[in-house]
Amino acid sequence: MSRVLYNATNQITQKYNAISHKGIDLVKEKNKVSDVMAHSEGIVVACKTGQVRNTNTTGDATYGNYVKLKHNNGMYTLYAHLKNVNVKKGEKVKQGDLLGEMGETGKAYGAHLHFEVRNEKDVRINPTPYIDADLPNNKEKISVLYQTYDSVKKKWLPNVENDSDYAGNLGNVVSGLTINLTQGSVTYRVHELNNKWLPIVKDREDYAGNLGKTIDGVQMQSDSCTLEYRVHLKGATWLSWVEKFDDTNDGYAGILGKEIDAVQIRVKK
Numbered sequence: 417m418s419r420v421l422y423n424a425t426n427q428i429t430q431k432y433n434a435i436s437h438k439g440i441d442l443v444k445e446k447n448k449v450s451d452v453m454a455h456s457e458g459i460v461v462a463c464k465t466g467q468v469r470n471t472n473t474t475g476d477a478t479y480g481n482y483v484k485l486k487h488n489n490g491m492y493t494l495y496a497h498l499k500n501v502n503v504k505k506g507e508k509v510k511q512g513d514l515l516g517e518m519g520e521t522g523k524a525y526g527a528h529l530h531f532e533v534r535n536e537k538d539v540r541i542n543p544t545p546y547i548d549a550d551l552p553n554n555k556e557k558i559s560v561l562y563q564t565y566d567s568v569k570k571k572w573l574p575n576v577e578n579d580s581d582y583a584g585n586l587g588n589v590v591s592g593l594t595i596n597l598t599q600g601s602v603t604y605r606v607h608e609l610n611n612k613w614l615p616i617v618k619d620r621e622d623y624a625g626n627l628g629k630t631i632d633g634v635q636m637q638s639d640s641c642t643l644e645y646r647v648h649l650k651g652a653t654w655l656s657w658v659e660k661f662d663d664t665n666d667g668y669a670g671i672l673g674k675e676i677d678a679v680q681i682r683v684k685k
């Protein structure tokens with residue numbers, strides 16, 4: 417079954433050519449028209465409607481009515497010459513969602529789908545390997561969001577996403593930590609300075625810590641990805657990244673007895 421034509425088997429009417437035809441032309445078997453579906457999950461980054469057939473046209477107008485999707489891995493697919501368009505710019509689509517109906521708008525000689533695949537730089541590449549296959553590494557990226565409680569300023573600091581920044585104010589000790597993921601869940605706990613590991617917390621159901629009490633150790637793990645995390649020691653430096661959650665020496669981030677003033681977390685690639 418075709419991945420882009422509804423209830424159809426692909427029939428290629430014109431192949432990809434790196435110079436003269438940077439896409440692939442498809443019709444349903446027996447030269448029939450079909451509805452056009454999203455190749456993969458993504459977001460509509462461009463769509464054009466109201467175009468008519470014009471075989472003398474140039475530039476983007478040669479596409480006629482079209483839809484362009486950006487996928488989770490940064491690549492694009494484009495669906496041209498549509499009779500009509502069923503989606504709007506900014507809309508999120510899943511694989512198999514209806515984008516429009518095959519047509520012959522723009523520079524087209526008969527109804528067909530002109531299908532393109534573009535790389536992360538928006539450069540057209542040969543779509544042939546992807547007609548019946550997933551785009552490479554197209555799983556939705558997981559992000560980790562976290563914040564710490566600054567026990568000097570006595571407030572929660574802004575949320576940090578992945579390792580775009582760190583959570584904490586260097587010099588001010590951390591006494592609370594809260595974490596969640598865009599997919600799956602995370603369990604974590606902190607060690608109270610010169611005391612003990614506090615109870616395990618899941619996602620943002622609670623926070624880990626005793627507000628007002630400094631922490632000297634952090635542990636976390638996720639059911640959907642591997643998290644890498646590290647801490648900064650007050651008046652000192654960042655310690656090594658850790659990815660385990662156990663009783664061994666590298667099963668937590670921190671040095672017991674040394675105050676933590678910042679935390680950084682990222683999803684392992």
Ligand SMILES: [Zn+2]
Binds near residue numbers: 430437
């Ligand atoms: Zn074409």
